């Protein structure tokens with residue numbers, strides 16, 4: 001993981017943490033499905049990869065209870081500080097934290113019952129390495145579960161924002177939506193399943209989940225992304241402040257198309273991948 005990538009996530013850390021209520025509501029059902037697929041028991045040992053500001057870490061820590069043990073890791077030291085604060089504020093004493101790259105081997109003396117990753121795996125430039133590291137960290141019979149972004153066609157808010165951001169940056173060349181390390185890097189049909197199978201997992205399953213954003217208006221969505229949506233923030237970062245402002249305004253206008261009778265509903269599709277390290 002390169003220094004600029006770490007710094008980029010550090011820059012989004014505060015925004016991602018303070019957007020926790022929005023993120024929690026957005027991902028409530030998807031996170032519940034992820035926890036269910038992990039088949040967690042009380043007392044389980046869980047590795048939470050790319051844990052971010054700890055929103056799902058908290059849910060995992062409650063699920064495994066005080067006799068359980070959660071190791072939350074992330075490449076961004078700054079975002080992990082927010083996770084630590086969130087877990088302490090919840091009065092949980094069963095979570096440890098470590099700055100670590102998900103693509104690197106895991107240093108742990110006891111294997112994990114589950115390895116989980118919510119909206120982080122697609123940012124790995126080498127997801128096969130991350131899946132291999134997770135496999136080696138699991139006990140036989142242990143579960144791997146990850147949520148990633150699904151088909152770009154079913155994520156029009158993200159594709160619209162990225163298109164507008166790239167236009168304002170003058171990036172006119174075409175890029176594959178499935179580029180390594182990008183938001184949709186694992187969204188190509190069959191890609192996540194084939195990576196899991198190639199890494200040696202059994203019981204491989206990948207299913208799409210609808211996770212629409214329900215917010216008062218497009219402005220609220222743009223406010224969320226401009227403080228915490230690192231990939232789009234980084235495209236606009238080299239522009240001066242007025243030029244950036246124009247881009248955010250154009251995004252907001254474009255996203256107004258998702259306003260309905262009962263507020264704003266931004267379509268969003270995730271993929272829930274799950275697999276077992278066979279015993």
Ligand SMILES: C[S@@+](CC[C@H](N)C(=O)[O-])C[C@H]1O[C@@H](n2cnc3c(N)ncnc32)[C@H](O)[C@@H]1O
Nearest residue numbers: 009050051052074075076101102118119120123
């Ligand atoms: C979109 S946030 C998701 C955070 C959290 N899992 C959640 O769902 O709220 C993506 C996170 O992935 C982390 N990340 C990106 N690449 C990573 C890598 N190679 N290893 C570990 N963490 C990584 C970022 O620092 C960031 O915290």
